[in-house]
Amino acid sequence: xxxxxxxxxxxxxxxxxxxxxxxxxxxxxxxxxxxxxxxxxxxxxxxxxxxxxxxxxxxxxxxxxxxxxxxxxxxxxxxxxxxxxxxxxxxxxxxxxxxxxxxxxxxxxxxxxxxxxxxxxxxxxxxxxxxxxxxxxxxxxxxxxxxxxxxxxxxxxxxxxxxxxxxxxxxxxxxxxxxxxxxxxxxxxxxxxxxxxxxxxxxxxxxxxxxxxxxxxxxxxxxx
Numbered sequence: 001x002x003x004x005x006x007x008x009x010x011x012x013x014x015x016x017x018x019x020x021x022x023x024x025x026x027x028x029x030x031x032x033x034x035x036x037x038x039x040x041x042x043x044x045x046x047x048x049x050x051x052x053x054x055x056x057x058x059x060x061x062x063x064x065x066x067x068x069x070x071x072x073x074x075x076x077x078x079x080x081x082x083x084x085x086x087x088x089x090x091x092x093x094x095x096x097x098x099x100x101x102x103x104x105x106x107x108x109x110x111x112x113x114x115x116x117x118x119x120x121x122x123x124x125x126x127x128x129x130x131x132x133x134x135x136x137x138x139x140x141x142x143x144x145x146x147x148x149x150x151x152x153x154x155x156x157x158x159x160x161x162x163x164x165x166x167x168x169x170x171x172x173x174x175x176x177x178x179x180x181x182x183x184x185x186x187x188x189x190x191x192x193x194x195x196x197x198x199x200x201x202x203x204x205x206x207x208x209x210x211x212x213x214x215x216x217x218x219x220x221x222x223x224x
Contacts, residue, residue, distance in 0.1 A: 006031045009077055020081035026090040030080050034073045037100035040158035041070050048103045048162070051122055059115035060108030064170055071100045098134050098150035101160035109166040116147065116164050123151050131159060145169045 009027040011020040022030060048063065055061035071079075076097075083093050107115035120130070134150035148163040165173065 009081075011078060011081065018085075020078055020085065022077060022081050022084070022090070026080070026084070027077065029091055029094045030077055031073065033094040033097065034071075034076050034100060036157060038070060040160075041101060044101050044103075044158060044160050045069070047126065048105075048160070051119065052105060054122060055105075055107070055115060055118060058108075059111040059118065060106075061115060062106050063103060064106050064165075065104040069101065069103055071102065076100060095156075098131055098152075098159045099161040101158065102163065103160065104163045104165060104170065106165045106167055106170045109168065112164070112166055119162065119164070127154070128152065129154060134161070146173065 006024065006028045008024045009022045013019070052061045052063045079097075080090055080093055084090050105119065128151040131150040131152050134148075136148050139145050139147065146163055146165050146169050148161055150159055150161040152159040
């Protein structure tokens with residue numbers, strides 16, 4: 001059966017003065033990469049669900065955010081097109097992306113560090129390799145507290161990311177998600193054109209204040 005032809009893509013949001021876009025060739029690369037992630041999805045679900053089960057005792061592990069474990073094709077197109085706007089090569093970005101398949105693992109606060117270490121050990125046992133440069137420790141970040149890292153099979157695919165949280169940081173992150181997505185997407189900052197930079201900066205600072213305040217005394221930064 002012949003492959004479905006993929007044409008050029010443009011973000012359909014009417015409120016964007018500079019819509020994101022991909023050429024037909026770029027969109028073909030992005031779509032093919034996403035299709036491979038979708039095909040790997042059932043296998044990776046089994047891997048991570050088994051991992052969480054093995055870590056339930058004594059680390060209190062549980063999986064959260066199951067409906068977000070495969071990034072949508074639309075979100076991936078927007079993400080890639082935004083990088084293209086920054087002059088990042090589309091083919092290289094699509095090849096190296098690690099979070100199309102992504103999982104959230106919540107660990108008991110008092111077992112957080114050892115739980116992360118044990119996760120690494122179990123994944124290595126199964127033949128997965130840590131993706132070089134994928135580890136991100138954001139416990140000191142006022143907007144998103146946690147730790148994440150990505151793994152792959154030898155050869156590069158499939159790749160998947162695990163985000164490690166405590167119950168407290170996951171709760172705060174869930175409350176913050178809309179503001180965090182808005183901030184990270186640049187749509188707050190893009191609003192500087194209208195009605196002006198001072199108005200936009202105030203909105204940006206307000207978003208940061210609300211998000212960081214929700215974390216309060218959340219723990220976990222002493223681990224990863």
